[in-house]
Ligand code: HEC
Ligand code: HEC
């Protein structure tokens with residue numbers, strides 16, 4: 001079982017003329033695993049080509065012309081082993097008049113085997129999938145994508161974001177209805193701007209920027225730095241030390257409603273009375289950021305006053 005997955009992956013990385021034989025082999029080996037367990041290497045003569053499939057599966061074949069996977073045909077130098085690069089060699093299936101035990105029925109595979117089939121070609125773009133919370137929970141490629149019935153315009157997804165995600169993550173939905181929220185429901189940004197559903201090295205499938213910064217700084221570039229005077233909180237705790245990512249009752253997506261209270265979580269007790277010449281006990285003392293305006297870091301002032 002293991003070996004053919006490896007082989008598919010290897011082949012997928014090889015460009016050029018070797019690809020054709022590779023895809024044939026890969027799919028052939030898949031067939032062996034699914035049908036015969038052990039068999040000699042796939043025989044190119046076991047492949048019939050997409051036109052033959054189309055004769056009996058006209059509806060599927062017709063829709064396939066605008067599927068991104070129709071590009072597989074080009075890759076195979078136009079020999080059209082497109083269908084069989086996923087379903088395995090089809091000769092026995094055809095000779096059997098459509099014997100379903102002789103073709104790989106991807107909808108019947110375990111999530112693990114299904115994922116391995118897809119990753120045979122897509123592992124390069126999604127190297128972390130198998131260690132992602134999704135894969136570990138048995139959420140497979142076809143939980144979110146449908147090769148034949150997905151949205152051709154939108155990465156073959158079964159449903160558009162965020163609905164796709166809310167189907168399973170109803171618990172996070174209320175956050176996006178809060179008074180202050182990232183406008184995901186409104187279509188301004190997507191769940192996948194911050195999360196990679198295919199897994200990352202971080203917790204919670206959180207993406208990072210190309211320069212290994214917090215993903216937040218991809219859009220909020222003014223907070224990225226580096227600054228001459230860094231606010232250690234931003235570097236050490238990260239943005240979530242002060243902000244809630246999805247939505248919040250508090251302006252600026254802050255974790256707590258009161259700014260002074262937020263700052264004093266770490267600077268407690270900053271006595272405005274002694275340090276800043278104000279009445280420390282006064283409830284209506286101005287928020288810290290009235291003066292410490294450059295709260296994410298400053299290039300001119302060590303106290304982030306400007
Ligand atoms: C001679 C006609 C014929 C040809 C040619 C043919 N099939 Fe089939 N195929 C069938 C029949 C009949 C079924 C069973 C349909 C059913 O049970 O709904 C079937 C079933 C399948 C299934 C399983 C469908 C399911 O419901 O899970 C797959 C996958 C499949 N074919 C793929 C292919 C591929 C790929 C090719 C080309 C390599 C191909 N077929 C060529 C007749 C054919
Ligand atoms: C990229 C991989 C891939 C390719 C290429 C592919 N299929 Fe499929 N096929 C699947 C998967 C996965 C399913 C399971 C249902 C789904 O996810 O949409 C499936 C399901 C089917 C079914 C069962 C009916 C259904 O809709 O569930 C048939 C029949 C079928 N494919 C025929 C074909 C034919 C004919 C071609 C070539 C025109 C082809 N497939 C190309 C992956 C592929």
Ligand code: HEC
Nearest residue numbers: 023068069071072085086117118120121141145147155156
């Ligand atoms: C034999 C190799 C191969 C296999 C196996 C394969 N794919 Fe693909 N896939 C491709 C190619 C090639 C493309 C087109 C890439 C492009 O347009 O640059 C593609 C495109 C896609 C896209 C759309 C990308 C886009 O930008 O629109 C999705 C989603 C996808 N595949 C999912 C799957 C899933 C799910 C499976 C398993 C059921 C699978 N693939 C199996 C080769 C493969």
Ligand code: HEC
Nearest residue numbers: 115118119122129134139140141143144145155192197198
């Ligand atoms: C939990 C849902 C989910 C699962 C599971 C999933 N995907 Fe995706 N996939 C997505 C979403 C959402 C996008 C679109 C990302 C975007 O537009 O930013 C996507 C995009 C893609 C693309 C297009 C390239 C890209 O990265 O944008 C490919 C190819 C792809 N997925 C393949 C796969 C394969 C192969 C598997 C299984 C190994 C898989 N996906 C599992 C949700 C999922």
Ligand code: HEC
Nearest residue numbers: 133134137139143144164165167168191192195197204205
């Ligand atoms: C088919 C159901 C399903 C879909 C669709 C789905 N997820 Fe998940 N997701 C899960 C399961 C199951 C887990 C495993 C952890 C858990 O139980 O929350 C998970 C885990 C996660 C985690 C990690 C949570 C943690 O506690 O580690 C994130 C983040 C996540 N999903 C985001 C998304 C996003 C974004 C989308 C849409 C692109 C999406 N999911 C679509 C079922 C799904």
Ligand code: HEC
Nearest residue numbers: 162165166169172182184189190191194195204206245246
């Ligand atoms: C602005 C970036 C961003 C967007 C957009 C975003 N997330 Fe998150 N999400 C995060 C961060 C950061 C965490 C980690 C929170 C933590 O560690 O406390 C997280 C945590 C999660 C978790 C796991 C913890 C929990 O709260 O249950 C899930 C599930 C999740 N997000 C799903 C989604 C879904 C679904 C969407 C789209 C509807 C989405 N996220 C949009 C940044 C984002």
Ligand code: HEC
Nearest residue numbers: 182183189193194215216218219239240243245251252253
């Ligand atoms: C894909 C781009 C993108 C990413 C990634 C992103 N944001 Fe945002 N963020 C926005 C946009 C756009 C707005 C403005 C929303 C609006 O006007 O409704 C916003 C608004 C905010 C606000 C409120 C600003 C205000 O003026 O009220 C805060 C705070 C914030 N984001 C923090 C974060 C944090 C923390 C992260 C990482 C977990 C993050 N953002 C990731 C795009 C992004």
Ligand code: HEC
Nearest residue numbers: 214216217220223233234238239241242243252259289295
């Ligand atoms: C030490 C707490 C703290 C940390 C850590 C922090 N912020 Fe903030 N952030 C604030 C406060 C307080 C405000 C409100 C400023 C105001 O209202 O003038 C704010 C405001 C914002 C705003 C609104 C626009 C602006 O500049 O006023 C954005 C966007 C933002 N933060 C993004 C981020 C990002 C991205 C990170 C991580 C790189 C981050 N913040 C880390 C405290 C923090």
Ligand code: HEC
Nearest residue numbers: 231232233237241262263265266288289292295302303304
């Ligand atoms: C998550 C903890 C945390 C939060 C919340 C936080 N800070 Fe900090 N802040 C730090 C740390 C750690 C330092 C570095 C202290 C040092 O170097 O002695 C620092 C440094 C500073 C400095 C520079 C002080 C110096 O001695 O150089 C100022 C000014 C400051 N913070 C103001 C604020 C304000 C205003 C807020 C609220 C908007 C805030 N901080 C919220 C952890 C935090």
Ligand code: HEC
Nearest residue numbers: 260263264267270272275276286287288290291292303305
């Ligand atoms: C009226 C303006 C103002 C307000 C409001 C204010 N600060 Fe300051 N803060 C300053 C000035 C001015 C300095 C001294 C800067 C210097 O020495 O260069 C300072 C210095 C600091 C320092 C540096 C270390 C120290 O003790 O000197 C910290 C930490 C700090 N403030 C935190 C806070 C916190 C937390 C709040 C809110 C509870 C706050 N400040 C409210 C003006 C203010």
